[in-house]
Amino acid sequence: MxxxxxxxxxxxxxxxxxxxxxxxxxxxxxxxxxxxxxxxxxxxxxxxxxxxxxxxxxxxxxxxxxxxxxxxxxxxxxxxxxxxxxxxxxxxxxxxxxxxxxxxxxxxxxxxxxxxxxxxxxxxxxxxxxxxxxxxxxxxxxxxxxxxxxxxxxxxxxxxxxxxxxxxxxxxxxxxxxxxxxxxxxxxxxxxxxxxCGNPKLWTMEAFIERSIEQISARVGPNERVVCGLSGGVDSAVCAALLAKALGPRVVCVFVDTGLLRAGERVAVAEEFGSRTSAELRVVDAADRFLAALEGVTEPQEKRRRIGHTFIDVFKDEAKSISGAHFLAQGTLYPDVIESGGEPDGPTATIKIHHNVGGLPEELGFELIEPLRDLFKDEVRRLGLELGLPDSLVWRHPFPGPGLAVRCLGEVTAPRLEVLRQADAIFLDELKIAGLDRQVAQAFAVLLPIQSVGVMGDARTYEDVIAIRSVDTEDFMTADWSRLPHDLLARTSTRIINSVKGVNRVVYDVTSKPPGTIEWE
Missing domain, CATH: 3.40.50.880 (Class I glutamine amidotransferase (GATase) domain)
Known part of the structure; x- marks a missing residue:
């Protein structure tokens, strides 16, 4: 070295x-x-x-x-x-x-x-x-x-x-x-x-960017292009921005609108990412394909399997139209490498199979580029700011690969997704108003597969239940539920029930990890 x-x-x-x-x-x-x-x-x-x-x-x-x-x-x-x-x-x-x-x-x-x-x-x-x-x-x-x-x-x-x-x-x-x-x-x-130890203090984001640009430029030939799956999350956005810094428009970002995104996600990605890098951005509207694949499915693992397969099919169709594409970039982070047993000197056997974009490298015959594989999440955020990405993108809360499908418990349908999407947006907005959106590590709403009895306008109702969850964590390996102010929870509940048609009850998840997981499915 x-x-x-x-x-x-x-x-x-x-x-x-x-x-x-x-x-x-x-x-x-x-x-x-x-x-x-x-x-x-x-x-x-x-x-x-x-x-x-x-x-x-x-x-x-x-x-x-x-x-x-x-x-x-x-x-x-x-x-x-x-x-x-x-x-x-x-x-x-x-x-x-x-x-x-x-x-x-x-x-x-x-x-x-x-x-x-x-x-x-x-x-x-x-x-x-x-x-x-x-x-x-x-x-x-x-x-x-x-x-x-x-x-x-x-x-x-x-x-x-x-x-x-x-x-x-x-x-x-x-x-x-x-x-x-x-x-x-x-x-x-x-x-x-x-x-x-006489630490020379060489580990800085500036040095990391400089070294990464040298390595990427040396590996990707002048007539070759890199395809990057853009999810709207911070990892894929920073990965794409770093690649664009090295390769410019030879980076093609493919953003697949699965119909399982958070409120305003598609527009935000196009505006926040597309306007700040020289990478080419392609948006694929595939909501109908994903909803068709999920019709009648309630089992969580089957949801994930169908979403993964559909994503591969959609991504493959788009990638075929990109001439000169020889590389696929993924926003793999250091904890992913550790947990998947992907480090030669690593400390663990495989805890989980890591996949950002399914089996796409093998499916497409691409070489894999993972420029963030040495970084922790907090370092990725610092890198994103160094690369000029906006705070709203860099500090976006983590979002699962299958999207809202694993927060929509039970069958995934367009009407149920819309209920969930509205409730989720209200909760995140209330956190932002309270100045707590960056203090908590992850927050979201979950639509439960049950209905409860309520009274609204002197009439009996039998409607949906929304659970809201917020966690504090250093590394997402363990987490504790956020002790949010009661007034904030009350405002969130009132807004959701008054604004989201079909919801008459809101509950707050006070389960730590372990024994629970951060996501519900």
Whole structure:
């Protein structure tokens, strides 16, 4: 890799099963270092090939002394690479390097704890107050650090809340610096990267754009074109805008109006995207084909299957008319790559099969281009702003590939979709009026396949029920329901019932993920 390549010396985050592993990587990137999540048993040989700036060992749900608990190769600690162990990662390194870990007699620490730094001159804690709040989540802890470790911090029940090795470049934290509940966690991670590792701070959106344009231009020949499926969501829009920056009108964006879109989506895409890039935009009206395919279907997976097949057919028909098209672009993101097992050094087996545009690359014989595959969602939004896309497009809430079909529970028909579309638009409008549309991660309405009894104008009604859902999340792997103001919920309910014909009841979904999912189908 070239010296100015922002990913030339990555920070490798070894995944020991932590729920916060993606958050660790995101926090590192916020400090302008490129983080990549890798399997916990990555070999020393592979680590040498990757030439990392640092290693970070994540937390995990196991006990290091349990049979079968995940371990890394002990040689990693002796390679001279600056290493930070977090929670389980600290315990593992301490156990390997001569210390002792056991279950806490106080049943562990969970939640906020007051941490006291023993040596404020330590580089790891530069500019951090002597006492501050940290976030703990552990049943085990370092009982005896051994003679080769220096304790750096304590809490009331944890005598080794942070430590460093006397001769090896290893630091450990029993608490979680990556979560926002640790008051100075970001600063601590920054101190590790900047003061311990000598972070050159090459990971910026400006550098990413420059490097991506070079790679795209080198791969796509001067007479070749790239087809990009534009959905109206932020990922595909940013993907297309980046390609257009590199290739101009040789990028052909195909926007398929499935009839399953949010209110005003088709017009917004044409105006917001089409006027701001040099890419060619083609809009295909295929609502009738999708509704015909969904007629009488109520089972969620069958809905998805039929929508996927119909989309492929429609897209293929349009792609055939694009001369010189050899590449298909998809807005695949880094979490998609991780969850689909698509990363050679990745930490997981396949969690879900990732597909942005069905099986189109194989169906059409196209080569696949995924220029966003190294980015998290928040980075994609920053990239979109750098590329000049409008806030209204960049901050649009995520939208499922099958569209409103999986929010229209039961049979999907044009009248039911219109009811849902109107209710959804009202909810999003009320969030915007309240200034909360960017504070929540995703919000939408769901049309339920039931009717309820009501009284309207002294008459008995038997009409549809709308559920509204809003979630807060860092990474969409887990999520909690948004604690929206009661007045906002009341206004939303009143507007929907008074404005949307056929609805007499509105309910609010207060289910977290897990056990629920964000979408209802």
């Amino acid at each position: 070239e010296p100015n390549d922002p990913s030339s010396r990555p920070v490798l985050v070894l995944d020991f099963g932590a729920q916060y592993v993606q958050l660790i990587a995101r926090r590192v990137r916020e400090r302008h270092a490129f983080a990549r999540i890798v399997r916990h048993d990555i070999t020393p040989e592979r680590v040498r090939e990757l030439n990392p700036l640092a290693l970070i060992l994540s937390g995990g749900p196991r006990s290091v002394y349990e049979p079968g608990a995940p371990h890394c190769d002990p040689e990693l600690f002796r390679m001279g690479i600056p290493t930070l162990g977090i929670c389980y990662g600290m315990q593992l390194a301490t156990e390997v390097l001569g210390g002792k870990v056991k279950g806490s007699t106080a049943r562990g620490e969970y939640g906020r704890a007051e941490c006291r730094i023993l040596d404020p001159a330590e580089p790891l804690f530069r500019d951090v107050p002597r006492e501050s709040i940290v976030w703990m989540s552990h049943g085990d802890q370092v009982h005896d650090a051994g003679s080769d470790f220096v304790p750096l911090a304590v809490t009331s029940t944890c005598p080794v809340a942070a430590a460093k090795h006397k001769s090896l470049p290893f630091y450990g934290m029993q608490f979680h610096p990556e979560v926002s509940h640790t008051a100075y966690g970001s600063l601590m991670l920054g101190n590790f990267l900047d003061r311990v």
